[in-house]
Amino acid sequence: MNGTRLIQRKKPIDDVSTQSRLAVHSILSQRHPDPDEVEKLSRYVCFEGYDAALQQGILSASETGRICDMLVARFANLTDPEILSGFLDWGIRSQFMLANRTDHPMGFPTLNCDETSLVDIIDLRLPLADLTSVELFTDGYFQTPDAVSIAAWEQSFALSEAEDFHKLHRFANVKGSTSREFADDRSVIVVDSINGIKAA
Incomplete structure (x- = not known):
């Protein structure tokens, strides 16, 4: 935000x-x-x-x-x-x-066909005047950018690929990139008070 x-x-x-x-x-x-x-x-x-x-x-x-x-x-x-x-x-x-196992130490919340556990759900309200932008992104992006734009997110992604292509060090993950595909799919939605809504 x-x-x-x-x-x-x-x-x-x-x-x-x-x-x-x-x-x-x-x-x-x-x-x-x-x-x-x-x-x-x-x-x-x-x-x-x-x-x-x-x-x-x-x-x-x-x-x-x-x-x-x-x-x-x-x-x-x-x-x-x-x-x-x-x-x-x-x-x-x-x-x-x-999934949604609150009784299990390795359980996690998710939205699927089961009853959803609300363990990690955050519900908050902010004055609209205090909110200039909201960015929603998936875990295919391994770091957040310094600016609020789709281009900034893509630049951030490119930097993470250059620094840790195989995802073994700073951006260690369950998958790494290969010569044919990136480590993970990625999506981002950027909503800002000036440019409106953009998605990639």
Whole structure:
């Protein structure tokens, strides 16, 4: 809002998946010379889970065990080891079971066909005179721009691509960019008191 106030909620379950991908990517990058192939396999492991990675021979049991131990220690304050390792074994494809689960430490709110949990919903009112702009953006943008415009958002996106193309460092994420596609799709709506509504 007004190009300065950021309201953004992130899911702990995404932090787990991101750290899993970073660990998997680190192992596979030593095994495969093609960055696109490394990204393809890393995505597969994170989305399908460690069980699938073992079945397909992408990772060994010792490798998945080592990663799992590391993540269990890292996220010890989030949930029990059994719950975390179960999620890693099943992968991101299983996280729909945690949607709107307020009783689960890795649950998250979402708008789907279930009853929506209001855990992270923010309801606020502001005087119209105090509001000059509102920008709504998806997580395909990895940083916010300094100016209020579609062009500024796209420039910000280009800078993040140049700085961390594979999304392993500053903009670490569950997916990285490849020679054929960006890490994620992106959308932004910019509403300002001068130029009206624009979307991309």
